[in-house]
Amino acid sequence: MKKRKLTIQALPFMLPSMLGMIIFSFLPIVISIVISLTDWNGLDKLNAQTMKECMVGLGNYSEILRSTEFWSVLWHTVYYIIFYIPLVLVMSLFIASILNKNMKGIGVFRVLYYIPVLTSWVAASLIWKWVLSPQYGIINQLLSYIGITGPNWLTDKVWAMPAIVLASVWKDMGFYGLFLLSGLKAIDVGYYEASRVDGAGKVRQFFSITLPLLTPSMFFCIIMALINAFQLFPQVQIMTEGGPNGATQVMVERIYTYGFKYFKMGYAAAYSWILFVIIFVLTLIQMKLQKRWVYYES
Amino acid sequence: MNHKEKKKILQEIGTYLTAVLIGVIVIIPFLWMLSTSFKSKGALMQIPVQWIPKEPSLDAYRTVFSRFPLLRAIGNSFLITGSYTVVTILSASMAAFAITKIKFPCAEGIFKLYLASMMIPTQVTLIPLFVIMNKLGLINTYPSVILPSLFRAFAVFMLVQQMRSIPNDFMEAARIDGAGIFRIYAKVIMPLTGSAIATLTVTTFMESWNDYLWPLLMLSDKNKMTLTLALNSLNGQYGTEYNLLMAGSLISMIPIIIIYACAQKYFKTGLMSGGVKG
Numbered sequence: 089m090k091k092r093k094l095t096i097q098a099l100p101f102m103l104p105s106m107l108g109m110i111i112f113s114f115l116p117i118v119i120s121i122v123i124s125l126t127d128w129n130g131l132d133k134l135n136a137q138t139m140k141e142c143m144v145g146l147g148n149y150s151e152i153l154r155s156t157e158f159w160s161v162l163w164h165t166v167y168y169i170i171f172y173i174p175l176v177l178v179m180s181l182f183i184a185s186i187l188n189k190n191m192k193g194i195g196v197f198r199v200l201y202y203i204p205v206l207t208s209w210v211a212a213s214l215i216w217k218w219v220l221s222p223q224y225g226i227i228n229q230l231l232s233y234i235g236i237t238g239p240n241w242l243t244d245k246v247w248a249m250p251a252i253v254l255a256s257v258w259k260d261m262g263f264y265g266l267f268l269l270s271g272l273k274a275i276d277v278g279y280y281e282a283s284r285v286d287g288a289g290k291v292r293q294f295f296s297i298t299l300p301l302l303t304p305s306m307f308f309c310i311i312m313a314l315i316n317a318f319q320l321f322p323q324v325q326i327m328t329e330g331g332p333n334g335a336t337q338v339m340v341e342r343i344y345t346y347g348f349k350y351f352k353m354g355y356a357a358a359y360s361w362i363l364f365v366i367i368f369v370l371t372l373i374q375m376k377l378q379k380r381w382v383y384y385e386s
Numbered sequence: 387m388n389h390k391e392k393k394k395i396l397q398e399i400g401t402y403l404t405a406v407l408i409g410v411i412v413i414i415p416f417l418w419m420l421s422t423s424f425k426s427k428g429a430l431m432q433i434p435v436q437w438i439p440k441e442p443s444l445d446a447y448r449t450v451f452s453r454f455p456l457l458r459a460i461g462n463s464f465l466i467t468g469s470y471t472v473v474t475i476l477s478a479s480m481a482a483f484a485i486t487k488i489k490f491p492c493a494e495g496i497f498k499l500y501l502a503s504m505m506i507p508t509q510v511t512l513i514p515l516f517v518i519m520n521k522l523g524l525i526n527t528y529p530s531v532i533l534p535s536l537f538r539a540f541a542v543f544m545l546v547q548q549m550r551s552i553p554n555d556f557m558e559a560a561r562i563d564g565a566g567i568f569r570i571y572a573k574v575i576m577p578l579t580g581s582a583i584a585t586l587t588v589t590t591f592m593e594s595w596n597d598y599l600w601p602l603l604m605l606s607d608k609n610k611m612t613l614t615l616a617l618n619s620l621n622g623q624y625g626t627e628y629n630l631l632m633a634g635s636l637i638s639m640i641p642i643i644i645i646y647a648c649a650q651k652y653f654k655t656g657l658m659s660g661g662v663k664g
Contacts (some may be wrong), residue, residue, distance in 0.1 A: 119509065340509055
């Protein structure tokens, strides 16, 4: 009896989020699985009848996995990650250690470094598109001062992805920097004092105290960065639209293009489930690996 | 001693130099945006590049506002982002309250289900959600962008963590004083969760303000567009007139920077707790 009373009490409180979950999460997930098994074009009525008619089983999945495009799309993401993660980690470590110093005027930098994080990707992409403009942009102008002829960046097959990495590092380093700062602040000052007594220098302190004690924060940053890397989208969509010649095609960009430009809904849905599996597996691997190299203070 | 002091000063100078260097990297694109927005169309394509416009003009701002309902887009952004944030906070705090404080029979099970849903990337639900919105006849309406805020698993998760730390004694005391369950929620638990709610408010606001893909799919009507979409559509129409685009970008940044300046404290805590996106 008491249980029933509690349920009745809880119901009005749970109702909005439960409704939201069913309509905007649970139902879409189920529908997405079904659509991924069909070659539905997004225009025919969506009901059991049409679903049955355009059922193709696992056809979309095998078609994607056998296409060369999928593997090059995957490679673009891996390529992005190889440059993006080390760069953004190093930059944010610099930012965190600068902001961690108790010096006059550091507060100004704290605000400054965070402005790109606040900027929307649409604005940031437009700014970078213009910064990277081959003839009229400032990057190539700056390069010309030291006698280098800059590449065509976003329209050059080789340089388009590095350009996107550059813009992404610029936008994200403040975020990870402030995140790592909170990790730095949590390190006990006593360790540094003790090691100084033992005669350890700054460099030694960094590698023997700071870095090991910062691994949990860094681990978290890497997971976030990896998951975000696979969901790379607005900057690609606005800066290159996947070009030149498909050199910057990435998974979400493909999902968007197949789903809402070519109306190959089934194909796009299957793509999104492959994306899910990749992210899921990555998270699991990370969770397993972290035991090996993340140092948790006990 | 003297040697030590010298070393310390050198170190400080080194830190300042690195700080300024990174600062320059951060700020140059913004200065370039600012400078470009005050150029006339002709000055855009001059070589060598004009770092500071030789004949500064407000043409770009005038044109952007006259060719595009930008003021309207600012209004839309505030309306959508404001509603999105309020709905997120209300719905999530109510659910968190029921889960932690009412403890109805399957509370833990439902909470686990919410957590599990965080594993699914938003791209998976993109297509079916589009279909559902279409069926509900909501495409090109504000609710299509606002309603998904009813269920934001991450917000529930964050508030559950917070509410669990509130001792039940507070509730008991209020109950003895004759407060009903709604009163307890509004007058006891919500105020005690204040700082987490404030943090969630700013991070949700920022996320929704800068959101791109979902509004892009939902709102194609010029008069319903958010600021981000307006900027995107400016890019589509005047893709090479960078003075217009930079003026638009600058305008789109102003509100969020003001909010950041006012609520910086909550951004900081939000960063530590709200790192993972839902």
